[in-house]
Amino acid sequence: MDRSRLGPVLVASAVLLTGIGVLWASTLIHVSPAYARIGPTVFPRIVGAALAVLGVLLLVNAFAGRWQCEATDAEEPPLDLVPLAWVAGGLVLNLLLIAQIGFILSSTLMYLLVAKGFGARRIWLAALVGFILALVAYFGFAQLLGLRMGDGLIEDLF
Amino acid sequence: MDGFVSLLHGFSVALTPMNLLWSVVGVTLGTAIGVLPGLGPALTIALLLPITFQVEPAAAFILFAGIYFGAMFGGSTTSILINTPGESATIVTAVEGHKMARAGRGGPALATAAIGSFVAGTIGVVGITVLAPVIVKWALMFSPADYFALMVLAFVTVSAVLGSSIIRGLTALALGLLIGLIGVDLQTGQARFTFGQMSLLDGIDVVIVCVGLFAVGETLHLATRYRRGKDEIIPIKGSLWMNGQDWARSWKPWLRGAAVGFPIGAMPAGGAEIPTFLSYFMEKRLSKHPEEFGKGAIEGVAGPEAANNASAAGVFVPLLTLGLPTSATAAIMLSAFQSYGINPGPQLLTTQPDLVWGLIASLYIGNVMLLVLNLPLVGLWVQILKIPMPYLYAGILVFATIGTYGISRSVFDLGLLYGIGILGFIMRRYDFPTSPVVIGMILGPFAEQQFRRAMTISQGDMSVFVTRPIAATLLALAALAILLPLVVELRRSLRARRAV
Numbered sequence: 140m141d142r143s144r145l146g147p148v149l150v151a152s153a154v155l156l157t158g159i160g161v162l163w164a165s166t167l168i169h170v171s172p173a174y175a176r177i178g179p180t181v182f183p184r185i186v187g188a189a190l191a192v193l194g195v196l197l198l199v200n201a202f203a204g205r206w207q208c209e210a211t212d213a214e215e216p217p218l219d220l221v222p223l224a225w226v227a228g229g230l231v232l233n234l235l236l237i238a239q240i241g242f243i244l245s246s247t248l249m250y251l252l253v254a255k256g257f258g259a260r261r262i263w264l265a266a267l268v269g270f271i272l273a274l275v276a277y278f279g280f281a282q283l284l285g286l287r288m289g290d291g292l293i294e295d296l297f
Numbered sequence: 298m299d300g301f302v303s304l305l306h307g308f309s310v311a312l313t314p315m316n317l318l319w320s321v322v323g324v325t326l327g328t329a330i331g332v333l334p335g336l337g338p339a340l341t342i343a344l345l346l347p348i349t350f351q352v353e354p355a356a357a358f359i360l361f362a363g364i365y366f367g368a369m370f371g372g373s374t375t376s377i378l379i380n381t382p383g384e385s386a387t388i389v390t391a392v393e394g395h396k397m398a399r400a401g402r403g404g405p406a407l408a409t410a411a412i413g414s415f416v417a418g419t420i421g422v423v424g425i426t427v428l429a430p431v432i433v434k435w436a437l438m439f440s441p442a443d444y445f446a447l448m449v450l451a452f453v454t455v456s457a458v459l460g461s462s463i464i465r466g467l468t469a470l471a472l473g474l475l476i477g478l479i480g481v482d483l484q485t486g487q488a489r490f491t492f493g494q495m496s497l498l499d500g501i502d503v504v505i506v507c508v509g510l511f512a513v514g515e516t517l518h519l520a521t522r523y524r525r526g527k528d529e530i531i532p533i534k535g536s537l538w539m540n541g542q543d544w545a546r547s548w549k550p551w552l553r554g555a556a557v558g559f560p561i562g563a564m565p566a567g568g569a570e571i572p573t574f575l576s577y578f579m580e581k582r583l584s585k586h587p588e589e590f591g592k593g594a595i596e597g598v599a600g601p602e603a604a605n606n607a608s609a610a611g612v613f614v615p616l617l618t619l620g621l622p623t624s625a626t627a628a629i630m631l632s633a634f635q636s637y638g639i640n641p642g643p644q645l646l647t648t649q650p651d652l653v654w655g656l657i658a659s660l661y662i663g664n665v666m667l668l669v670l671n672l673p674l675v676g677l678w679v680q681i682l683k684i685p686m687p688y689l690y691a692g693i694l695v696f697a698t699i700g701t702y703g704i705s706r707s708v709f710d711l712g713l714l715y716g717i718g719i720l721g722f723i724m725r726r727y728d729f730p731t732s733p734v735v736i737g738m739i740l741g742p743f744a745e746q747q748f749r750r751a752m753t754i755s756q757g758d759m760s761v762f763v764t765r766p767i768a769a770t771l772l773a774l775a776a777l778a779i780l781l782p783l784v785v786e787l788r789r790s791l792r793a794r795r796a797v
Contacts, residue, residue, distance in 0.1 A: 177752040179482040208728030222520040259687035
């Protein structure tokens with residue numbers, strides 16, 4: 140199968156599998172007899188069936204090669220994976236560290252990696268901007284919206 | 298004429314200094330966000346949803362309305378000056394407006410867009426004032442079965458109208474409905490699709506979904522392709538003001554655009570693309586200079602921009618009178634209503650007159666502010682486009698993180714945010730529309746509630762949906778809206794298969 144069809148087939152299969160998964164998961168919902176007729180499983184079943192049917196229709200489209208999008212467009216260059224890896228790395232690092240070292244430091248690190256991914260040359264400047272932005276966001280945004288951002292290495296200094 | 302008395306009252310609510318300040322903040326923030334390609338009002342309002350715990354409803358909605366219209370204005374600025382339509386509704390503006398900018402007429406293009414939006418906004422506010430009480434009277438007759446049918450129709454049109462493929466549109470809608478189902482079922486207390494996760498019992502927060510799809514997804518998408526080339530910003534040369542001929546060629550398209558845009562926006566289908574395209578082709582046909590179209594015809598900016606703004610005002614009619622959001626932004630406003638414990642619907646106009654009419658009046662005030670504040674400052678807004686990309690997008694992810702982590706301080710939610718970001722990226726790559734996800738997620742629980750209410754009333758008899766004339770008509774329309782394009786699409790796809 141050529142590259143332009145593999146992607147759509149995978150996406151369509153994912154939709155179909157989600158639909159089947161939803162149908163299966165709706166059988167796990169406990170239904171009390173009082174609500175047996177129009178209980179909490181009716182909508183989940185409809186949604187699951189819809190996803191399964193749509194998945195099949197998408198598969199038909201995918202195999203027919205009739206799925207015009209960025210991923211199948213021959214004129215589009217292939218995915219530029221290096222910047223994506225930097226950005227994804229930043230997100231993962233943030234996920235791992237935010238509870239340990241706090242929002243400000245963790246997000247500064249993420250800022251650094253994402254900026255690097257988008258081609259920032261002066262890393263120290265990106266680090267500084269990221270740190271100030273996180274600091275301002277932490278106090279400004281959090282105060283204005285009343286968000287609780289939790290503790291961390293920098294947060295505890297104040 | 299009751300409506301206009303109420304509207305005057307609305308102005309008295311909206312014109313307090315504090316609320317005016319909220320409006321200024323809203324249009325300013327909205328314009329700034331709208332100017333940035335790929336960011337829109339839905340994301341901004343979602344990030345600011347926690348503000349609903351801090352301020353009173355009127356102020357919050359005045360802020361949101363300012364963001365909504367400001368973002369639209371900012372979006373057209375970007376379309377005209379760098380030819381990157383931020384949303385599908387400004388594609389047409391980009392066609393003619395960017396040509397005008399290249400020819401050194403960026404100023405008049407921006408001016409006709411802004412004044413046209415103002416004219417259309419004015420007509421839109423009058424339209425809401427006249428139409429809302431009428432629809433409310435009609436909607437009071439709706440039974441739960443009729444409501445359910447109406448929501449089904451809105452679901453179908455929203456996913457069929459948006460995007461290039463109805464199958465992909467419906468898939469996006471089904472995903473949204475699925476996300477909306479997660480959590481404790483309010484009627485029976487049963488947990489659904491939570492897989493034993495405590496964090497999922499309350500459902501997935503709309504902020505996580507919006508920010509994930511629109512901010513994280515967009516950033517990931519951009520990361521994979523930004524190295525292919527840069528967009529060029531066309532500097533605004535010459536006068537910002539329109540000359541006599543520009544005015545003469547603009548005023549009719551403004552009025553016609555508004556006349557097309559408002560009714561389509563007010564329909565339960567919504568969507569701003571259709572009115573903008575309609576207006577564009579109408580102007581092309583009526584113009585005395587059809588040869589200029591495609592080369593920078595001012596009518597081609599004036600008409601669609603007015604249509605876009607009028608349809609954006611129209612969206613408030615179903616939202617305020619029926620509780621029916623037909624755009625992602627409207628859906629997020631609905632969840633803001635929920636956060637205040639207010640249920641939009643026919644009763645809203647009588648139970649919350651200050652809020653509703655204050656909001657409508659502030660739509661108008663927002664339009665005036667855009668005209669007097671933003672048009673003269675357009676040079677300043679363009680500066681936002683000069684923020685280096687690495688700093689901008691890294692910053693967006695920091696704000697996405699704070700908006701999510703700040704609500705719950707939960708790493709699980711943050712993981713969910715990034716996961717939905719990946720989903721948004723894939724949807725973007727494979728051309729699934731994202732608005733149906735948000736609309737399905739927010740409106741889905743309401744639809745289910747109405748469905749079960751209808752079933753309880755009819756004691757489980759499904760025939761209520763065909764025996765009640767309103768419900769039957771709406772459902773028939775919905776079925777038609779799915780089946781017609783689906784048949785066409787399937788036939789084409791089978792033919793293409795045979796040809797291979």
